[in-house]
Amino acid sequence: MFRGQPLYRTADLRALERASRDVVAEPVLMQRAAAAAWRHLQARWPDAGRLLVVCGGGNNGGDGHLLAALAHAAGREATVLVPAGTQPRGEAAEAAWRAWDGPRRAFDGALPADADLIVDALFGIGLTRAPRDEAAALIAAMNAAGRPVLALDVPSGLDADTGAAPGAAVRADATVEFLLPKRGLRTGRGPALAGTVYCERLDLPDLLPELENAARCIAAPELGHWLAPRPRDAHKGDHGHVLAIGGDHGTGGALALCLRAALRSGAGLVSGLTRREHVPALLAQQPEIMAHAADAPDAAPDLLTRADVVAVGPGLGRGAWGRAWFARALAAGRPLVVDADALNLLAEAPRRLDDAVLTPHPGEAARLLGIGTAEVQADRFAAAAALAERYGSVVVLKGSGSLVAAPGRTPRVVAAGNPGMGSGGMGDVLTGVIAALRGQGLDAFEAASCGALLHAAAADLAAADGERGLAASDLLPTLRRLANP
Incomplete structure (x- = not known):
């Protein structure tokens, strides 16, 4: 029977994450997310030798730190950039920060000029308002850098539920979204900001078969x-x-x-x-x-x-x-x-x-x-x-x-x-x-x-x-x- 691709809200994703904790530990899920993003990065930008990974303090930033570690282990140069004063939030994010032993810089108003590729791991799905102050300036700098951008889960500044961007938002060339396809990436500002979208389920079993999808995507x-x-x-x-x-x-x-x-x-x-x-x-x-x-x-x-x-x-x-x-x-x-x-x-x-x-x-x-x-x-x-x-x-x-x-x-x-x-x-x-x-x-x-x-x-x-x-x-x-x- 015809159904189309199911699309979900952020609340559905949170429910899936909670249900999965007894099956897959949060740090393991974060490692899978980083590995999936790293695979797509290598396939699309095989010659990107110098990566700038822009990370926030939440789990999205944890994904970014682990991706930077994978890139470094593969012989690529990687630099992690965080907003000034940012610290990891939660045990999984702290573990991911500890796993990265390369350079981590605080944003000082400018991006390094030598990056071949920028990875956006700033906010993910957690932001539903306009980015403020330094975060907005960082997003503006990413957009002005003239480098390709890979977003992790959601381009920072895009509302994953509505497809709106109430303020500054990252313009990505590609986005690797995790666990569930999100409806906001597919309407409104979503398609223009997300670029090519790859959805990775991260090997989670179907834990919530009763989950009601928020929309269906037809192609x-x-x-x-x-x-x-x-x-x-x-x-x-x-x-x-x-x-x-x-x-x-x-x-x-x-x-x-x-x-x-x-x-x-x-x-x-x-x-x-x-x-x-x-x-x-x-x-x-x-x-x-x-x-x-x-x-x-x-x-x-x-x-x-x-x-x-x-x-x-x-x-x-x-x-x-x-x-x-x-x-x-x-x-x-x-x-x-x-x-x-x-x-x-x-x-x-x-x-x-x-x-x-x-x-x-x-x-x-x-x-x-x-x-x-x-x-x-x-x-x-x-x-x-x-x-x-x-x-x-x-x-x-x-x-x-x-x-x-x-x-x-x-x-x-x-x-x-x-x-x-x-x-x-x-x-x-x-x-x-x-x-x-x-x-x-x-x-x-x-x-x-x-x-x-x-x-x-x-x-x-x-x-x-x-x-x-x-x-x-x-x-x-x-x-x-x-x-x-």
Whole structure:
């Protein structure tokens, strides 16, 4: 059965550590962590002869001291750097400090200039606030050093639960996380700060089988779970009729992207309701689309009832025309995918939309919740859950590590996507993809999960020629390819 990779909170990790003490002594676990990190360091940076290991006083710093000892034993030069006045906290950390007999320096405002690689073992999972004073200065110096960085467990300054970084945070090239995969490394600031993530279980048995995961991570290889080959006798009526509404004056391109994405994601029939001026261009771009002029609010009275799913929002606008069609879409009683200006109109008059999928970016999510964008990004999991509960809908909170949330469901994190997606029209394509999958029979949560993953994976494939300059329409050919795994 499809489940995705489970992700956990810091509290879960603490529970696992407590349960493991009767099986594996804490110093032994620390030695395993250091050995695992050392293996990854050697594999990725085999020529790094001089290491600077930045250590705090807790167990993360203990891991760093033991890693430095392993490097020294292997013939590498290693220096341990600690914030001034730092002392080990706890017996395991004290033992790790004693195991290191090389140079240990206090940070004096500058880093040694001769390091080939920096190891971040400053805070680990213990920090949930902004680093202060000397710690913040040390992190800034690490980031400014121009050297590759390997973080142990969590980049210092990153909240492992939320993916937020409330202050200074280490920008690592790679992170070796220990025991459990952490949800904060995979959304928000997490992917940018953690770099490539390697998870090491440290040979612990499954001590907590009843532990409830905090999220599930979904990746491109899992698309086949939703997108099985079609039967040989399938016909267009089996694959759903998608109706998309939008494209006010001057914004017909948004609706065109949505409609074309629905077609390339497998919808059997695709219809569009838009301003009359956009109909010829739609037909010229994609003759398979059934485009209808909708200048009057009572146009195409039977089209909304014949559609299997209605996507509303791309290019809709917030004028009288857009408001009238938004109201009609809500009244149609069909499964909905709501995006762009339809979300802004919903924020003006909040209501529950059962069986709908909402696809906000952080700014739209903030308006839907009546809070600031920074508050959304400070805890994306909490924001997505609040949106799902408030509107009774499935929510795709877009961004780095897009989240899919629904009332009573374990949230999913999309492990795909790239910075090239930060361009106009990408959200319109996502709306069309989710609508197509909804029309093909997936329920709202599964259509949103598969759609967000398919969209992001298509963007990754399309970015093979470079992320900068990636256009939303570049996803259309790759959508078709990935929709047939």
